[in-house]
Amino acid sequence: xxxxxxxxxxxxxxxxAACAACAVSRRRxxxxxxxxxxxxxxxxxxxxxxxxxxxxxxxxxxxGFLYADSLSALVILLNASAAxxxxxxxxxxxxxxxxxxxxxxxxxxxxxxxxxxxxxxxGFKLRKYYALTPLLVxxxxxxxxxxxxxxxxxxxxxxxLASVFLVTFYGKVTSLEAAWKYAIIGGVGLSMALFGTLLxxxxxxxxxxxxxxxxxxxxxLVRQAGQLDKTSMRMxxxxxxxxxxxxxxxxxxxxxxxxxxxxxxxxxxxxxxxALMNCAIYALVRFYVLTSRCLGAEYPGHLLLLLGIFSxxxxxxxxxxxxxxxxxxxxxxxxxAGIMLTALGVGGPIGSLALMLHMTFHTVAKSALFLCxxxxxxxxxxxxxxxIKGGVLRVMPLAGSAFCIATLAIxxxxxxxxxxxxxxxxxxxxxxxxxxxxxxFLLFGTTVFAGVALHVNELVLGSTEExxxxxxxWRDTSILVLVVILIAIGFWxxxxxxxxxxxxxxxxxGNEAGG
Amino acid sequence: MHTLQDPEFGNKMVTLMAxxxxxxxxxxxxxxxxxxxxxxxxxxxxxxxxxxxxxAYYNHAPHIYAAAxxxxxxxxxxxxxxLERLVARIGIGREIxxxxxxxxxxxxxxxxxxxxxxxxxxxxRPEESPGAATLGHNALAVAISLFLIGFxxxxxxxxxxxxxxxxxxxxxxxxxxAISLTYGMPLIVELSVxxxxxxxxxxxxxxxxxxxxxxxxxxxxxxxxxxx
Numbered sequence: 001x002x003x004x005x006x007x008x009x010x011x012x013x014x015x016x017a018a019c020a021a022c023a024v025s026r027r028r029x030x031x032x033x034x035x036x037x038x039x040x041x042x043x044x045x046x047x048x049x050x051x052x053x054x055x056x057x058x059x060x061x062x063x064g065f066l067y068a069d070s071l072s073a074l075v076i077l078l079n080a081s082a083a084x085x086x087x088x089x090x091x092x093x094x095x096x097x098x099x100x101x102x103x104x105x106x107x108x109x110x111x112x113x114x115x116x117x118x119x120x121x122x123g124f125k126l127r128k129y130y131a132l133t134p135l136l137v138x139x140x141x142x143x144x145x146x147x148x149x150x151x152x153x154x155x156x157x158x159x160x161l162a163s164v165f166l167v168t169f170y171g172k173v174t175s176l177e178a179a180w181k182y183a184i185i186g187g188v189g190l191s192m193a194l195f196g197t198l199l200x201x202x203x204x205x206x207x208x209x210x211x212x213x214x215x216x217x218x219x220x221l222v223r224q225a226g227q228l229d230k231t232s233m234r235m236x237x238x239x240x241x242x243x244x245x246x247x248x249x250x251x252x253x254x255x256x257x258x259x260x261x262x263x264x265x266x267x268x269x270x271x272x273x274x275a276l277m278n279c280a281i282y283a284l285v286r287f288y289v290l291t292s293r294c295l296g297a298e299y300p301g302h303l304l305l306l307l308g309i310f311s312x313x314x315x316x317x318x319x320x321x322x323x324x325x326x327x328x329x330x331x332x333x334x335x336x337a338g339i340m341l342t343a344l345g346v347g348g349p350i351g352s353l354a355l356m357l358h359m360t361f362h363t364v365a366k367s368a369l370f371l372c373x374x375x376x377x378x379x380x381x382x383x384x385x386x387x388i389k390g391g392v393l394r395v396m397p398l399a400g401s402a403f404c405i406a407t408l409a410i411x412x413x414x415x416x417x418x419x420x421x422x423x424x425x426x427x428x429x430x431x432x433x434x435x436x437x438x439x440x441f442l443l444f445g446t447t448v449f450a451g452v453a454l455h456v457n458e459l460v461l462g463s464t465e466e467x468x469x470x471x472x473x474w475r476d477t478s479i480l481v482l483v484v485i486l487i488a489i490g491f492w493x494x495x496x497x498x499x500x501x502x503x504x505x506x507x508x509x510g511n512e513a514g515g
Numbered sequence: 516m517h518t519l520q521d522p523e524f525g526n527k528m529v530t531l532m533a534x535x536x537x538x539x540x541x542x543x544x545x546x547x548x549x550x551x552x553x554x555x556x557x558x559x560x561x562x563x564x565x566x567x568x569x570x571a572y573y574n575h576a577p578h579i580y581a582a583a584x585x586x587x588x589x590x591x592x593x594x595x596x597x598l599e600r601l602v603a604r605i606g607i608g609r610e611i612x613x614x615x616x617x618x619x620x621x622x623x624x625x626x627x628x629x630x631x632x633x634x635x636x637x638x639x640r641p642e643e644s645p646g647a648a649t650l651g652h653n654a655l656a657v658a659i660s661l662f663l664i665g666f667x668x669x670x671x672x673x674x675x676x677x678x679x680x681x682x683x684x685x686x687x688x689x690x691x692x693a694i695s696l697t698y699g700m701p702l703i704v705e706l707s708v709x710x711x712x713x714x715x716x717x718x719x720x721x722x723x724x725x726x727x728x729x730x731x732x733x734x735x736x737x738x739x740x741x742x743x
Contacts, residue, residue: 148701148703148704150700150701150703150704150707150708151703151704151707153704153707153708154704154707154708154710154711157711157715158711158714161711161714161715161718164718164722165718168722168725173729173730174741176722176725176726176729176730176738177738177741178741179722180675180722180726180735180738181741183715183718183719183722184669184678184682184719187682187715187719188666188669188682188685191662191665191682191685191686191689194689194708195662195689195692198689198692198693198696198697198700199696201697201700202638202696202697205697215701216700216701216704231637231638232638235634258741259741262741263741
């Protein structure tokens, strides 16, 4: 009998094995089969972890090296589902790319990138995609499972390193620029996060039982959070907020985000904007819990509100004037990072519940949105609004209507789910006396709503002479499933998932049994 | 041999080496040649390993020896070799061409050092931890200064490879902070950090090479296509 905790190890082993298998294999059917089945297995294991956590509370493995409570289980489940949807989609997406010649060397104004000593043929690119994506997913799972805050940091850094070459996937001039910004801004940000982690270790290293390896374990630190050194924690939280905030794409450290999202292959962009952002927010939440228990919720809360509202404010004008729909989605993700931070900053039971709900809903809606955009991009071969003169709904009925539904959902229209979480945040903000926060939140939220609605209207409606496209089995199936889930969770959240969300919120405010 | 056992002597040694590290950092800010910059970085990393060894010896913390050895190997030898080979392969463009000139850069670095000392002040508490544990009070101030000057180098330089060097200097500042604050982080953390640094240098090196190939230049300020 294998102990139940071993699923944590399996969860890490599956994507890693898939990465190794794809790195050595050469045939496309093998690569596709390995990826899809590995992510399906990861998803099942994530479900098992969630079930186990719901049944028996937090679980840990290898002397507490790996640790999963409700918060990690929720983020793991969300990330695994996003990864599964994107991997199914990627099969169709990359086949289409191969058919249309987008993977060839001279596509898109490529100049001389192929002289790097390795052949940059379509087959090599495919292998690169299918090997690096499992590595990216592995590192994201490591972030959520690592108990040690230093190992968690290493996991976040690994996500950057694994995804840099996914951003340069098409080998265009602009992809290099995007990848450089992504790597350098990410690297600088993460060095700040490492400094913050180090100060956190210093804040607790004199307490009994916290020397050596366990001294950076979150489960150890959280029990002694009240006795941590206050000066160090104050400085640590600022550094960590800036560091992981860079990774989450908060303004003013957001500049890499539109570039990376518009240059990466669409399934990768979808993973980056949902799962990777969840990881960054997750890391922030871990530090928020420590800091708020050490210094009270006021201090970290104010900083979070400041950055959160600022990110929303920065993204709003860029959304209004945006000409490129992939960059539009990137700015929109920045806005949602701001919303989640605001929820955390408002804090309290309602704020944390809203954060967890919003994270769940955003993951579903934003991945659906990105995948629809992928279909549109591949059909029209452009990502500029002005080059597509409307009529997407007529040309591709499924992707078009899914795009409409997901857009309405993500800008917070009732009856869709994101309305509920954003309403909760506004309610919590006014209820706890954050009047200015609530007012600005509404102002920026409406601006973004207007911007997105205008652009999407222009893109989707209208008439066109183009012929209607057929059914794309891989791509359309994943979009359809995501949209059905998106509509369903607006009305009915399955009881176990709701319970998981509720308990994850309790981790934030520190009441979870066995905490 | 008893001078060697005296913690006071150890303290002086650490302070001396930390001062040298800072001098090297400022030399790097003022230097015009990329290859010299890489060698200064190597010297700085080796000095850091020596500081780590000294602190390990006086505080009887054997796990720091491992961290010191790894730093010596990775950042003192491996990374500089990789970077120098990269420079050799790229060929032209060996000058750094910073945005601000050398005298002004040095003045700014001096100011940042001052900020480093101010920021390190709250962490100096001789009354709480007397004796050997005060080892490296100056080291923390130097570490924060290295970190800040690394930031400055990042902003002040336009060439891709020199930005990588700035990132490595940030990392060096962090290592010094880690050994002077807490006698090093747990070994597993040090290991994963070093591993990430090595991979990051490889990844960035490949990117630098491809940027050089594509843009015929390493000047990142020429990459201006992605806006808004």
